[in-house]
Amino acid sequence: MHTILKKYFGYDAYREGQESIIEQIVSGQDALIIMPTGGGKSICYQVPAMMLEGVTVVISPLIALMKDQVEALLQNGIPATFLNSSITAQEMRTRLEGISQGEYKLVYIAPEALMTSQFTRLSRHLNIQLVAVDEAHCISQWGHDFRPSYKNISEWIDQLGKRPIIAAFTATATKEVREDILELLKLRDPFVKISGVKRENLIYKVIRPTKKYDYLKEWFEKVPKEHTGIIYCATRKTVESLTDKLKKEGYSVAAYHAGMSTEARNKTQDAFMLDKKQIIVATNAFGMGIDKPDVRFVIHYNMPKNMEAYYQEAGRAGRDGEESECLLMYDASDIVKQKLLIAQGTNDPIRYRMMLSNLQALVQYCHTSACLNGEIMRYFGEPDPETQCGYCGNCLDTSELIDETLTSQKLLSCVYRVGQRYGMNLVIDVLRGSKAQRIIDWKLNEVSTYGILKEKSVQELKDLTMFLIAEGYLSITTDEFPVLKLNALSQEILKGQRTVMMKQSQRHVSSSKSKKT
Ligand code: ADP
Numbered sequence: 001m002h003t004i005l006k007k008y009f010g011y012d013a014y015r016e017g018q019e020s021i022i023e024q025i026v027s028g029q030d031a032l033i034i035m036p037t038g039g040g041k042s043i044c045y046q047v048p049a050m051m052l053e054g055v056t057v058v059i060s061p062l063i064a065l066m067k068d069q070v071e072a073l074l075q076n077g078i079p080a081t082f083l084n085s086s087i088t089a090q091e092m093r094t095r096l097e098g099i100s101q102g103e104y105k106l107v108y109i110a111p112e113a114l115m116t117s118q119f120t121r122l123s124r125h126l127n128i129q130l131v132a133v134d135e136a137h138c139i140s141q142w143g144h145d146f147r148p149s150y151k152n153i154s155e156w157i158d159q160l161g162k163r164p165i166i167a168a169f170t171a172t173a174t175k176e177v178r179e180d181i182l183e184l185l186k187l188r189d190p191f192v193k194i195s196g197v198k199r200e201n202l203i204y205k206v207i208r209p210t211k212k213y214d215y216l217k218e219w220f221e222k223v224p225k226e227h228t229g230i231i232y233c234a235t236r237k238t239v240e241s242l243t244d245k246l247k248k249e250g251y252s253v254a255a256y257h258a259g260m261s262t263e264a265r266n267k268t269q270d271a272f273m274l275d276k277k278q279i280i281v282a283t284n285a286f287g288m289g290i291d292k293p294d295v296r297f298v299i300h301y302n303m304p305k306n307m308e309a310y311y312q313e314a315g316r317a318g319r320d321g322e323e324s325e326c327l328l329m330y331d332a333s334d335i336v337k338q339k340l341l342i343a344q345g346t347n348d349p350i351r352y353r354m355m356l357s358n359l360q361a362l363v364q365y366c367h368t369s370a371c372l373n374g375e376i377m378r379y380f381g382e383p384d385p386e387t388q389c390g391y392c393g394n395c396l397d398t399s400e401l402i403d404e405t406l407t408s409q410k411l412l413s414c415v416y417r418v419g420q421r422y423g424m425n426l427v428i429d430v431l432r433g434s435k436a437q438r439i440i441d442w443k444l445n446e447v448s449t450y451g452i453l454k455e456k457s458v459q460e461l462k463d464l465t466m467f468l469i470a471e472g473y474l475s476i477t478t479d480e481f482p483v484l485k486l487n488a489l490s491q492e493i494l495k496g497q498r499t500v501m502m503k504q505s506q507r508h509v510s511s512s513k514s515k516k517t
Pocket of ligand 1: 015018036039041042293
């Protein structure tokens with residue numbers, strides 16, 4: 001094992017965990033390996049591939065990565081090839097012929113290509129000892145990156161002459177996803193290894209600036225020019241407008257989203273890999289499979305759709321183990337936007353509820369005053385989550401707790417008085433005693449809560465409303481125009497059975513006096 005590591009990969013020692021995984025796989029046991037991005041999963045199937053007879057098939061959804069991995073293996077003297085839609089029919093035939101002649105130790109294949117008649121026919125006669133399923137969470141509908149083609153894997157394995165060892169790898173998997181992987185890949189008595197979701201070198205922060213863009217610019221003033229990183233946005237439109245703005249300010253920046261041509265996307269990707277651009281502004285289309293070790297920051301300009309997606313995207317920072325920052329910026333509209341996307345994205349009520357609750361976990365992460373590392377560890381089911389990592393934005397935040405019970409009661413009672421029929425902006429208008437035409441027209445200036453919080457700013461009331469929603473103290477519908485509704489916890493607050501405590505820093509910060517920078 002050590003000779004192979006040194007001879008082919010040039011490393012002196014295995015990282016923690018790698019050795020036992022390799023031993024289990026080589027001894028013939030199925031495996032489910034959950035290891036953080038950058039943890040070193042590839043070695044865990046590449047070394048067994050060299051130790052076992054015959055060929056190892058690696059199933060990967062990442063066409064770009066496949067090519068890189070195969071090139072790296074070839075450079076190390078390991079015979080490998082890949083099959084996917086990027087190669088010509090002629091090249092495909094040549095490679096299939098090579099595979100049937102036993103020329104390769106590793107064959108990377110896209111899941112869509114598994115069930116092509118040529119490959120299925122060929123694979124029945126091959127001596128396939130190991131099937132490594134990379135990014136195995138893609139098999140689960142509950143995962144953040146479901147790929148229907150992953151469902152082919154089991155069917156393909158079933159028709160092989162002899163059942164190979166199956167090893168599944170992923171960076172993130174909640175309990176549901178883990179169960180799906182075990183079931184859908186039909187793993188037999190697998191060796192399961194969940195190794196630390198905690199990334200010691202990542203500094204997580206959550207921030208709710210009044211003006212995101214100003215905050216961002218100020219943040220960049222402290223970032224050395226040689227530090228490269230990614231800014232994720234929720235939509236292509238935001239990617240484009242933010243890229244333009246930063247470009248005009250003289251930043252070294254390029255955009256990436258799925259609406260761009262392949263050529264333009266490749267150009268951005270290359271510029272990033274070669275450090276020719278400092279900042280990539282992108283949708284979530286960017287990053288999967290991009291193995292740049294020295295990404296120093298990952299900023300989310302909008303809130304992503306759930307905790308898994310966040311962990312995965314933020315996890316692209318600091319693969320080299322050096323200190324890196326993961327900054328999540330969000331505001332109320334991000335949550336509303338994500339809820340709408342969820343509502344539009346599915347008709348299945350079970351899936352809808354699941355996705356909403358996944359989003360809710362991230363909303364809570366945004367609002368919590370607890371250790372952010374601990375929140376992530378708890379979410380991913382680590383048995384012993386952190387209580388105080390001492391270096392995340394929240395652990396470093398020393399702002400005081402403020403009792404907002406009375407203001408909350410006024411706000412909730414206004415929601416009740418206007419008949420639980422309106423959204424946040426209108427309720428705030430009523431509370432502040434606005435003379436807007438619609439308030440007068442709808443006689444909302446006659447309700448008893450009209451003007452009872454006129455001393456508060458719109459922003460303060462928005463912060464409080466969002467906080468109440470995030471804590472589950474107030475409900476919001478997922479319609480196109482979301483409506484505020486009271487729930488059981490709202491009633492408890494109204495009856496004085498529950499207090500509302502909010503950290504000073506959970507209010508909006510204007511860019512220059514942020515506590516959470
Ligand atoms: P993952 O697939 O888990 O995200 P990789 O397999 O790409 O991670 O490994 C991340 C980085 O760590 C790669 O650059 C890889 O070469 C390196 N690496 C993996 N194992 C070792 C090891 N035992 N010693 C040194 N470097 C390693």
